[in-house]
Amino acid sequence: MQRRSMARRARDDLRTEVLDIAERLVVAGGRLSMPELARRTGVSRQTLYSEFGDRDGLAAALVLRVTDRFLDGMEAALAGERDPAAAFAAAAGAALTEAATNRLVEAMLAGDAAVPSVFGSGAEPIVAAAAERGAGYLRRSRPDLDDADIDLAAGTAARLTVSHLVLPRGPVENAAREIGTVVARILRV
Template sequence: MSAHTPSTPQAATHTDPPRIAWRKAMRDRVLIEAHSLASLAGWDKVRVSEIAFRAGVSRPSIYSEFGNKAGIGRALVEQEADLFLLGLGTVLDTAENEGVEAVLTAGVTYALSEAARNPLIRAVTAAARGTTDSLLPYLSTRPDPVFTKARNLLAARLERTAPEVPAEKRKQVADVAVRLTVSHIILPATESAPTSVIVARAATAMLRT
């Protein structure tokens, strides 16, 4: 996922009725403040009342838009995931002509670097090491998680760089590469060799066996 920027949904335009324009602006403010608070203290410690105060909106307005705190968390992760996946796709496309191992290395390197520099991901993974953060499940177990989308992106690139490999095996390799990367993000390795190289070589070897 990349560093937080104002949300990617379409901005309000002069054609939007005032009510719709207000809702869009309110949603953006809520997600910005939720991102900031979660980055500082972890999602478990975020309170809707504090988000409302910082965003300058009422709690009923937030509940009407998002349902509950979990709804805010879901929207926040979806927004960050979209930004992350957009960047991942670009990186994979750039490396595609250099072969399978280059694609895998580029993808893992991008994921690790984004995880290291994104304050929200750092907060989530740090809390996850203590099994306390409730935002992490949205990355892996909810419908259409970033995990599944990242795996599908990688499998699609492997289809183009290793078309001779059976489709099922390409999917398995993509799955393993993503799982290893997520594991390294949550529990960083201590090996001297770069993690991206280790994961890429392991996945490449699996692809060729």
């Protein structure tokens, strides 16, 4: 049993290392190349193919990882605030800042065709997941609010955040504050 656990840990470590390197390559403007990743990680291409299937499988794993990390950051920003307006302003600020500093996140949210979509077309699934997490935050922190208002506020905040990414209207702080204000007005808090 312990031998299997050690092998699993080694596999997880390799997967993490490969995805770290793949993300750095993509963010730096490179493309995913199995031979290059094999060279940089010191393993055979066959090892990479065994782990990820193919280049598309690797890209899908990378997109899922980046998406989860991005959504976790937004959720942490929400959780750091009690007031819904402040929480959604913090989450929007975190999302816009991450997108501004991480080319892969920006490309995913802007629906860049060069980024493989494992979810379907464009940023819609990421927006839906962000809205779902925002609604979850509101349901946990403010169970007194109406469910329809919660869904509307969280969905609107997610879409406005992507809108500000695609068509910026000034500094991130201003956009984040505006999004928080919209959420407060929808919720009447």
